[in-house]
Amino acid sequence: MFNIPFNRPHVTGREVQYIAEACDRGHLSGDGPFTGRCQRWLEEATGATRALLTTSGTSALEMTAILADIGPGDEVIMPSYTFSSSANAFVLRGGVPVFIDIRPDTMNMDEALIEAAVTPRTRAIMVMHYAGVPCDMEPIMAVAERHNLVVIEDAAQGLLSSYRGRPVGGIGHMAAFSFHETKNIIAGEGGAILINDPRVVQRAEIIREKGTNRTAFHRGETDKYTWVDLGSSFLPSEIIAAFLWAQLEGAKEITARRLALWNRYHERFAPLEAAGLARRPIRPDDTVSNGHIYYLLLPSREKRDALIASLRAVGIMAVFHYIPLHSAPAGTRFGRANGAMTHTDDLSHRLVRLPLWVDLGDRLDEVAGHVLRILGAGDAS
The missing domain is CATH 3.90.1150.10 (Aspartate Aminotransferase, domain 1)
Known part of the structure; x- marks a missing residue:
């Protein structure tokens, strides 16, 4: 009789050391030094304009739905063969998931079926890179451009995968990574939103900080911070970021x-x-x-x-x-x-x-x- 689990989390050996460093600094809430290191690593690895750590891949997807201005009745084209978070993020905003079939070779959404699913209510295309194998992004981006749609990458499984030399997460207008313990790079829980459209970077920071301009305040860009937009508590603790930094190093x-x-x-x-x-x-x-x-x-x-x-x-x-x-x-x-x-x-x-x-x-x-x-x-x- 064997005892071989489906998954067993891997640690590099530096996680506890970095968590202790965070404790010694006395900065355990979000956006500390380890958060900054992780975000810069993700930006360099993907070419994204901005990476922001989140509490989960799910919360990163929920942020993309807010940034895409998904509202009641708005349609989002996506594969049916994906996790519930891919759809829930938009349903929570009143959006309607429109499911299309997958390709039999890669298990990814069939890009040839997207255009036929576009209606006057369509606002976005949500792609999911199944098993870390990228979708065929070039025709997907072309459809989005023709119909003025937002492309969101559910890249929960795709960190360090690439498509035609371009890293996953840096191709669509926005992307979400997951660092759940079942993923390649882990933090127990945790995620990241990647922004490739510079026009929405500032709003992403606001949404992540409970709808306030607190991030700009800490940079000295305003003399006080206040509630300015929709948002929630999407910011993970520095302890999660410290663990994640050990993983990203390896x-x-x-x-x-x-x-x-x-x-x-x-x-x-x-x-x-x-x-x-x-x-x-x-x-x-x-x-x-x-x-x-x-x-x-x-x-x-x-x-x-x-x-x-x-x-x-x-x-x-x-x-x-x-x-x-x-x-x-x-x-x-x-x-x-x-x-x-x-x-x-x-x-x-x-x-x-x-x-x-x-x-x-x-x-x-x-x-x-x-x-x-x-x-x-x-x-x-």
Whole structure:
């Protein structure tokens, strides 16, 4: 019996040291020195005009909805195969998620379906880079320009991925990262909003600080601060930022180690794909992935469920992923599907995610060996 969890958080060894430094400084609320370091790192890594840490990836998405001026009845085109936060951020403002199908190769939204979903009420396109594999952003940005729409990247899974040489998070008008403990770079909880439109940077600072111009006040740009706009408490503590800074210092090494594991899975499962027993993930040549998720697509839901059960029986935790939003109770209440959801419905029933965490090491071979034996491809170890 094995004990291989689906995820195990990785620490670099400097997190506690930096948290202690924050405590010694006596600055534990937000926007301290560690917050500044993290934000500058994100700006340099993505090319974003401004990065602001937030309490979560969800809160970063909620900020993008306010900045995009989403109001009652406004429509936001997005994939159905994504997490609830992607839609909730806009529903909270009265917006209507308009779901479109995904591509069968990357599991990302099908950019060819976006323009047909545009109506006079459309205000934004929300893309989600599934498993850290970027969407095909060039045609998406072109559609947005033709229809004067805001493009928001749900880049929760995409830190240090890139599309045609451009970092994820630095392509759309705004983007959101997550540092939840299941992501590559973590802070337990936490996130960041990235602003690529200089015209809304100041408003983003105000929204993040409970609708006040407090950030400008601390820079000496006004002699007092007051309530000037919508906002909420989106600012994380300096303790979260201190933990995150230790992670960002090691981000390139962490990403390289995850990609090495991803590639080992990919090599081990080549016989499965050759035998038609499963399909491996596809990474387009014009993208660079960060190795966030390794998944297999089984021939049927029954085979997927049987594989998960068989792995769990020997102590290996494998899981499926999203229930498509268009078929979820809240999705049918708050949103609508535009066109058939053929690939979303089919692939979501057949996808299984395998354990992938930085310190998995040689235990990956135990996972791969069991998968190969269960699916009838032998053990190619």
